[in-house]
Amino acid sequence: MIGRIHSIETCGTVDGPGLRYVIFLQGCLLRCQFCHNPDTWDTKGGIEKSVADIITDLQDYLPYIKKRGGITVSGGEPLLQIDFLLELFKECKKLGLHTAIDTSAGCFRESPAFLNKVNELLKMTDLVLLDIKHLNKDLHKQLTGMPNAHIMKFAKLLADKNVPVWIRRVLIPGRTDDPQELTELNKLITKLGNVQKVEILPYHKMGVYKWEQLNLDYPLAGVEPPTEAEIQRAEELLSIT
């Protein structure tokens, strides 16, 4: 089974618990205005690697990631390559690894064929890091190019199956920090019942140069990262403190 890989971080510490082997898969259907990896969007980009290549490569790190960490598949959008994920997680489970998917669920759909695969995958998934970029469908579309109904359905599916979830929110001043919406998000998180952790990812501009390299206009030019006080206020609204 071959996957299209953007990059690999062998000792990641921010995408799930502990020390993690993080694979960034190529391809994404969303077009987030704040994306710091627009070079992952093209589904035909990246390099091809087989599941066997990955399993061979991670052997060097196995003692560390097995003891206190695991593997995280991020992107781009990992669910776009769900067949690859299924094979990969099957092999990871044989090695006794903790498995996590970092997803925005932009490609989630309720077709029976896709749902079957998702259900199969979730049986081998220990944690889902789920980005909820905005609750308002119009603002979500403005921010990402797509409405969010299918993403909310994915969140509900994870709750119904009681899959452990960390919710992530990229905090962008004036875009995703409305107190009322954050309060609603907090209520939703409580209602879902399967959310173990909520993380705020403060907006940053480290990927702007990639937009320039790709000859793309950066939509958030002039928007500054949140201040410490703004982050703290959002943390309070999301019951993180």
Ligand code: SF4
């Ligand atoms: S979902 Fe992630 S990779 Fe895709 S556009 Fe948004 S930030 Fe970028």
